[in-house]
Amino acid sequence: MRTPVALLLELGLLLAALSVLGTLARRFTLSPIPLYLLAGLAVGEGGVAPVPAAGQFVETGAAIGVVLLLLTLGLEFSLTEFAVGMRRHVPSALVDLVLNAAPGAVAGVLLGMDGVGILALAGATYISSSGIIARLLTDLRRLGNRETPAVLSVLVMEDCAMALYLPVLAVLASGGQWWQAMLGVLAAVGAVLTAFAVSYRWGHHLGKLIAHPDAEQLLLRVLGLTLIVAALAEFVHASAAVGAFLVGLTLTGETATRTRAVLSPLRDLFAAVFFLAIGLSVDPVDLLPALPAALALAAVTVVTKILTGRYAAMRDQVGRRGQLRAGTALIARGEFSLVIVGLVGALHDTLGPLVTTYVFILALVGPVLTRLAGPAPSRPRPAPDTRDGST
Amino acid sequence: MDVTEVLLPGVGLRYEFTNHRGERVGVVARRTGDFELVVYAGEDPDEGRPVLELNSEEADTVAEILGAPRIAERFADLTKEVPGLVSGQVRVGAGSAYDGRPLGATRARTQTGASIVAVVRGEDVIASPTPQEVLRGGDVLVVIGTHEGITGVARIVQG
Incomplete structure (x- = not known):
């Protein structure tokens, strides 16, 4: 085995750069995703620091990143929580869908895209980033606030909508006759419903099959199963991401909790590679023409998400200020908008740069706006260390 | 509430x-x-x-x-809750066969089922002694078990 020096060096430098960018973003309670995208642009073709040797790895890593993102999304999902959300927030979810998918769809029509492009853009403007927002609420110490359950409920409903949307989009994007698409859509919806049923009735059996006290064994088993299912899903044009999501849905209880813990560092690494790859795949030259449309779309969907959040919080009898906090919290778009682009981006020249710019803006603006809407996060002052008397 | x-x-x-x-x-x-x-x-x-x-x-x-006050109460109730479980004290005689030998050598729990939970040596208390703990003449063992078990331990270490 020959150790590829150039690959190791480039990858090492890339990860070190990402770590510096991540630290910088976290210092200001911002998401590092926009900076990762920028880093991808910088090292891509036409960028300032190309990485020829690591390119192949980043591409492969990105595919694994999407699979892991969707797998953990499925693992997070719990039917009980979904049922509680359903009881209270179905109207909120509908408002969310209509208000936020419509601007994307309209923009798609105005930009002269075909049906798949319109559907993809509508999805990209609809789905908030549960990753960014969950982290944000923790960092701003808002978990105890009364508007927070409404925000989280909306996110859960969106994630569930994704489970139905992604297979539909994947089948349509893979082309074919309309009846093939319809059949594919039905199969995809059927698969999602089956996964729900399996997780509900037999989830613990599957858990027993996968569960192992050794973390290494658990990791290998879950990862092996997920990649196999993802590959099969991709093979039937239902997208690897959807396959991974289904595996995540079927794992429940203790197995899901332990798997989450084992997988999360791996997910973080490969998700960062995925954001890098999205930046890499976009030619910086295409960004400038996409900027006006992205800015307009961002401006409109900032307002529509605020309205959504206010409505959802109002249903929980939260006051005006809490409503505003809920609305601004929902603004951030991120990983899933990019996953959508990853699904259909290759077919549409304009979609990739547009959504990348759009996510870049909102992943940056969202956290800033919601920070301004509430009081400054009061960090607990670290107590002076009296043990060594250095203070 | x-x-x-x-x-x-x-x-x-x-x-x-x-x-x-x-x-x-x-x-x-x-x-x-x-x-x-x-x-x-x-x-x-x-x-x-x-x-x-x-x-x-x-x-x-x-x-x-x-929850501390409640936990203390629960410990006090432990011997009441398990019928037949009592605690007792057994003195290691000066001429005992185990004077100067490790606690494990007595094989007290294997033979009687009773557990030695502490060794009182003068002012000191050795809580949860390991089998390697060397006994000395004059030590007092705190034993938890049945009446017969405690008598059995006494017979072993005094003999």
Whole structure:
């Protein structure tokens, strides 16, 4: 085995750069995703620091990143929580869908895209980033606030909508006759419903099959199963991401909790590679023409998400200020908008740069706006260390 | 006392209650095992002011402190709750065969079923002694078991 020096060096430098960018973003309670995208642009073709040797790895890593993102999304999902959300927030979810998918769809029509492009853009403007927002609420110490359950409920409903949307989009994007698409859509919806049923009735059996006290064994088993299912899903044009999501849905209880813990560092690494790859795949030259449309779309969907959040919080009898906090919290778009682009981006020249710019803006603006809407996060002052008397 | 439980999807649970002074208190229990204590005291009734953040170990300790009187009571009840379980004290004779030999050599638990939970040596108490603990003449063993078991231990170490 020959150790590829150039690959190791480039990858090492890339990860070190990402770590510096991540630290910088976290210092200001911002998401590092926009900076990762920028880093991808910088090292891509036409960028300032190309990485020829690591390119192949980043591409492969990105595919694994999407699979892991969707797998953990499925693992997070719990039917009980979904049922509680359903009881209270179905109207909120509908408002969310209509208000936020419509601007994307309209923009798609105005930009002269075909049906798949319109559907993809509508999805990209609809789905908030549960990753960014969950982290944000923790960092701003808002978990105890009364508007927070409404925000989280909306996110859960969106994630569930994704489970139905992604297979539909994947089948349509893979082309074919309309009846093939319809059949594919039905199969995809059927698969999602089956996964729900399996997780509900037999989830613990599957858990027993996968569960192992050794973390290494658990990791290998879950990862092996997920990649196999993802590959099969991709093979039937239902997208690897959807396959991974289904595996995540079927794992429940203790197995899901332990798997989450084992997988999360791996997910973080490969998700960062995925954001890098999205930046890499976009030619910086295409960004400038996409900027006006992205800015307009961002401006409109900032307002529509605020309205959504206010409505959802109002249903929980939260006051005006809490409503505003809920609305601004929902603004951030991120990983899933990019996953959508990853699904259909290759077919549409304009979609990739547009959504990348759009996510870049909102992943940056969202956290800033919601920070301004509430009081400054009061960090607990670290107590002076009296043990060594250095203070 | 009324405690309201609110589900935080994907995060955990929030408990909310009003204490005797009329303050609204919230406890966020996260899936990770971490806890956060907030009070709703500001002009905005929906905003929780963070008071404390505890990781699971710290939360356990706080719970132990708050629940301490009850835990002490439970220990006192232990011998009452298990019928036939008693504790007794056995003196290691100066001429005992085990004077100067490790506790494990007595094979007391194997033979009698009773457990030696402490060794009292003059002013010192050795709690939960290991089998390697060397006994000396004059030591007092604290034994938990049945009446017969304790008598059995006495026969072994005094003999």
